[in-house]
Amino acid sequence: MSVLLVILGYLLGSIPFALIVGKVGYGIDIREHGSGNLGGTNTFRVLGGKAGLIVTIADILKGTLAASLPVLFSVDIHPLLIGMFAVFGHTYPVFAQFRGGKAVATSGGVLLFYSPVLFMTMLAVFFLILYISKYVSLSSMLTGVYATAYAFIWTDDVPLRIVVTLLTLFVFYRHRANIKRILNKTEPKVKWL
Numbered sequence: 479m480s481v482l483l484v485i486l487g488y489l490l491g492s493i494p495f496a497l498i499v500g501k502v503g504y505g506i507d508i509r510e511h512g513s514g515n516l517g518g519t520n521t522f523r524v525l526g527g528k529a530g531l532i533v534t535i536a537d538i539l540k541g542t543l544a545a546s547l548p549v550l551f552s553v554d555i556h557p558l559l560i561g562m563f564a565v566f567g568h569t570y571p572v573f574a575q576f577r578g579g580k581a582v583a584t585s586g587g588v589l590l591f592y593s594p595v596l597f598m599t600m601l602a603v604f605f606l607i608l609y610i611s612k613y614v615s616l617s618s619m620l621t622g623v624y625a626t627a628y629a630f631i632w633t634d635d636v637p638l639r640i641v642v643t644l645l646t647l648f649v650f651y652r653h654r655a656n657i658k659r660i661l662n663k664t665e666p667k668v669k670w671l
């Protein structure tokens with residue numbers, strides 16, 4: 479049963495909402511526009527606020543749902559483990575040629591289930607950094623750093639510490655191109671804040 483939940487978590491994470499909304503709602507493949515990323519930020523950038531919000535919320539909630547699977551099916555497996563497979567599915571989706579997003583929203587959704595307080599403070603940190611820097615990518619990465627610090631300073635939850643550290647390293651890895659663009663000052667800034 480645990481293996482089935484791992485697979486289900488991966489499949490849930492693999493649902494490419496940015497691709498679906500782009501193709502069904504607007505007839506375009508979001509991967510051929512903007513940063514090419516299958517995520518909420520690029521959907522905002524290419525298709526506007528309504529589509530961006532739908533994709534961001536859906537990407538968050540699939541992480542939340544995946545992490546809740548052990549409770550829903552009464553299986554003794556750690557929710558963060560299933561959550562990690564959902565994040566893996568989001569970044570390497572079987573339903574979208576393994577070209578997915580950058581692990582941010584779905585990781586947030588996993589933490590929304592596991593520690594709503596951490597998630598809420600992450601949102602505050604994210605928007606504070608976004609307000610100051612105007613870079614979504616930088617805000618995403620530094621929010622991961624904050625979440626890691628939170629897990630080590632304010633909890634003694636070892637699985638949370640391990641998973642948040644791994645997810646943050648993964649988020650940095652997935653933002654390699656953004657880091658280069660930030661350093662050479664070509665990373666796009668948000669205009670609405």
Ligand code: G3P
Pocket residue numbers: 513514515517518519520580581582583614615616618656
């Ligand atoms: O969540 C992804 C975001 O941090 C960066 O997206 O499209 O600007 O590379 P993008």
